[in-house]
Amino acid sequence: MLKIFFGSGILLFVCLNCFAQTKKPNVIVIYADDLGYGDLSCYGATKLHTPNVDQLAKEGIRFTNAHATSSTCTPSRYALMTGQYPWRKQGTGILPGDAALIIPTEKTTLPSLFRKAGYQTGIVGKWHLGLGEQVEKNWNGEVKPGPNETGFDYSFIFPATADRVPTVFLENHNVVALDKSDPIEVNYKEKVGNDPTGLEHPELLKLKSSPGQGHNQTIVNGIGRIGYMSGGHTARWTDEELSLTFLTKAKQFIRDNSKHPFFLYFTLTEPHVPRMPATMFKDKSGLGLRGDAILQLDWTIGELTKQIASLGLTGNTIIIFTSDNGPVLDDGYQDGAVTQLHGHTPWGPFRGGKYSIFEAGTRIPWIISWPGKIKPGVSTAMVCQVDMIQSFAHLLKQTIPDGDAPDSENMWTALTGKSQKGRSILIEHGNVLSIVQNNWKYIEPGKGPKLFGPVNIESGIDEQPQLYDLEEDPGEKNNLAAQHPEKVRELAGLLQEIRNK
Numbered sequence: 175m176l177k178i179f180f181g182s183g184i185l186l187f188v189c190l191n192c193f194a195q196t197k198k199p200n201v202i203v204i205y206a207d208d209l210g211y212g213d214l215s216c217y218g219a220t221k222l223h224t225p226n227v228d229q230l231a232k233e234g235i236r237f238t239n240a241h242a243t244s245s246t247c248t249p250s251r252y253a254l255m256t257g258q259y260p261w262r263k264q265g266t267g268i269l270p271g272d273a274a275l276i277i278p279t280e281k282t283t284l285p286s287l288f289r290k291a292g293y294q295t296g297i298v299g300k301w302h303l304g305l306g307e308q309v310e311k312n313w314n315g316e317v318k319p320g321p322n323e324t325g326f327d328y329s330f331i332f333p334a335t336a337d338r339v340p341t342v343f344l345e346n347h348n349v350v351a352l353d354k355s356d357p358i359e360v361n362y363k364e365k366v367g368n369d370p371t372g373l374e375h376p377e378l379l380k381l382k383s384s385p386g387q388g389h390n391q392t393i394v395n396g397i398g399r400i401g402y403m404s405g406g407h408t409a410r411w412t413d414e415e416l417s418l419t420f421l422t423k424a425k426q427f428i429r430d431n432s433k434h435p436f437f438l439y440f441t442l443t444e445p446h447v448p449r450m451p452a453t454m455f456k457d458k459s460g461l462g463l464r465g466d467a468i469l470q471l472d473w474t475i476g477e478l479t480k481q482i483a484s485l486g487l488t489g490n491t492i493i494i495f496t497s498d499n500g501p502v503l504d505d506g507y508q509d510g511a512v513t514q515l516h517g518h519t520p521w522g523p524f525r526g527g528k529y530s531i532f533e534a535g536t537r538i539p540w541i542i543s544w545p546g547k548i549k550p551g552v553s554t555a556m557v558c559q560v561d562m563i564q565s566f567a568h569l570l571k572q573t574i575p576d577g578d579a580p581d582s583e584n585m586w587t588a589l590t591g592k593s594q595k596g597r598s599i600l601i602e603h604g605n606v607l608s609i610v611q612n613n614w615k616y617i618e619p620g621k622g623p624k625l626f627g628p629v630n631i632e633s634g635i636d637e638q639p640q641l642y643d644l645e646e647d648p649g650e651k652n653n654l655a656a657q658h659p660e661k662v663r664e665l666a667g668l669l670q671e672i673r674n675k
């Protein structure tokens with residue numbers, strides 16, 4: 175009797191074990207907005223402490239040569255979703271809040287790949303890839319196509335950036351908490367409705383707009399925005415609650431799908447402008463509202479991981495934490511980011527920042543954790559967000575049809591730390607392109623300002639070719655183009671070849 179009992183117990187154990195082995199892992203991609211390489215203490219920040227993200231890094235792999243495709247948001251997000259370099263496609267630059275959807279609905283996307291593999295897919299947070307078929311759209315009915323038509327079963331988003339109208343959430347196809355008797359109208363060309371603008375009424379602003387940057391159109395919650403909007407008063411978000419709203423929805427999605435494999439794309443708004451964190455974070459960092467917003471981001475990660483643990487999902491959940499482009503201090507508001515920097519270096523050891531073709535434009539933090547499955551450590555492999563789609567296709571044993579995700583490479587062995595070898599070639603994208611191979615970086619010549627004045631960031635644009643040895647000179651201080659004309663020719667040729675593919 176006892177024997178039979180033990181025998182079946184072992185069998186049960188073995189079966190359970192098989193089940194656990196074959197269970198598809200949940201995947202959460204956390205995408206910060208404008209968070210720099212040097213903004214986290216696990217990446218060397220000393221003026222700011224980010225214990226929750228640091229914990230992820232401690233349990234996972236921290237990449238030191240990871241990239242967004244581009245030094246701004248929309249193109250990087252386009253690449254992450256589609257596996258195509260954004261500079262191949264017109265109209266993938268920073269979008270206004272009323273733009274039409276730019277993600278093709280008939281091609282493989284990162285979420286549609288997961289969906290095909292049997293996952294529940296959701297996005298919570300910033301979208302910034304356009305909505306609807308055209309600019310002129312009715313925000314008061316179903317707004318589509320959007321995330322739900324590009325692979326997400328569930329979406330809770332805001333359309334563009336926190337500094338652009340409409341300042342509302344959409345859940346699936348509809349604006350949340352909209353009073354139909356107060357319809358929303360959005361216009362990026364001329365003023366609509368009677369709400370005051372920052373230009374006419376600067377005295378109403380609780381966060382001062384920076385001169386010459388254009389954040390002085392419709393005022394919502396005492397903050398001047400880009401673009402004009404009227405109506406939708408009950409639907410307008412409260413900036414201090416933005417992040418908590420996203421966290422709550424993300425946690426809800428995880429809870430609702432805890433018995434089913436899920437893919438969650440959690441796109442945070444921090445530390446993008448306007449930085450207006452919850453009251454409990456204000457003044458916490460000593461570095462102004464930008465630092466406070468990063469502390470809020472870090473707290474959010476802590477809350478999320480706590481919930482995953484409480485649901486018993488830690489060992490079966492892959493978390494990737496990364497950012498869409500490099501850092502910027504004054505991106506339109508006088509919020510203390512410049513005046514209270516106190517020696518903090520958001521760009522880490524790199525040159526440039528958001529908008530720039532220098533390294534700090536696209537070199538971003540990237541952490542992957544999968545407790546029990548991925549051995550913790552640090553990786554110097556060169557990886558790029560455009561590679562997520564092929565890498566996850568590998569994990570999910572899915573094939574991507576020819577022609578889809580054309581620039582994506584399977585980096586799964588690098589991402590899981592089994593190899594230190596990542597991409598051999600990467601194209602970086604600012605106002606011009608650059609190419610990196612074997613630590614050589616060539617920046618193509620271009621025309622434009624050397625300094626993006628209002629944001630005070632070096633553009634990296636030069637009419638002369640630039641060549642840097644990133645191994646010896648990560649700060650891109652010594653242009654070696656004159657010393658190595660053959661390298662310049664070789665990389666310029668290679669860049670041209672890839673561009674014409």
Ligand code: NG6
Binds near residue numbers: 246447506
């Ligand atoms: C810029 C905005 C900036 C920010 C950025 C988008 C001006 C002068 N500046 O055009 O404030 O909104 O677009 O940031 O309008 S991103 O991270 O979404 O790319």
Ligand code: CA
Binds near residue numbers: 246247
């Ligand atoms: Ca961004």
